[in-house]
Amino acid sequence: MPSRDFKRTDRVGAELRRELALLVHAAVRDHGLPSVSVSDVEVTRDLDWATVWVTALQPERSTEAMKALKELAIEFRRELSRTMRLRRVPELRFKYDDSVDKGERIESLLRQDSARAAGTNEEDAED
Structure with a gap:
């Protein structure tokens, strides 16, 4: 059996990063948050958790942005369940990069x- 170049967790992480980038951009615009971007998403092997690494353009306002993103995590997960074709969308943990x-x-x-x-x-x- 040939080895796969990409693991499933890598593919799911890349797809989550693309979708979350759009959701975070919309949240920044709609909620008046400091400008942030999704730099990476790491998914656990069992696909239960996804760590979302975020960078801020204004580092001095990063705590404000992180607090807002953590509050919006459930809403993001709900939206991801509608847009992605996964049986179960991982729970999101936001961390500052x-x-x-x-x-x-x-x-x-x-x-x-x-x-x-x-x-x-x-x-x-x-x-």
Whole structure:
């Protein structure tokens, strides 16, 4: 029997990510939430739980967005049961993906360091 390139959980996760991206975008627009996007969805092997990783464009308002998304999780699940062809839609757990925030922080630190190094090179050239 040939091995499958993608597991069922991967396929379900990808489909959930596409559908949830649309639902979250509509919720942001309708409820006046801070702008967020779905970065990834991880589904457990038994398809009972789906962890939805979310990033925010305004990291300082991420707690507000996460609280609202957790409250809307039941509504999202209900809508997914209508749109997806699954026997049972997994329960949704929303988690904040801070990898983008960490990347921006590292980038700003590197910019500061390179600017500082350029400033010391100019001072050395003047001496």
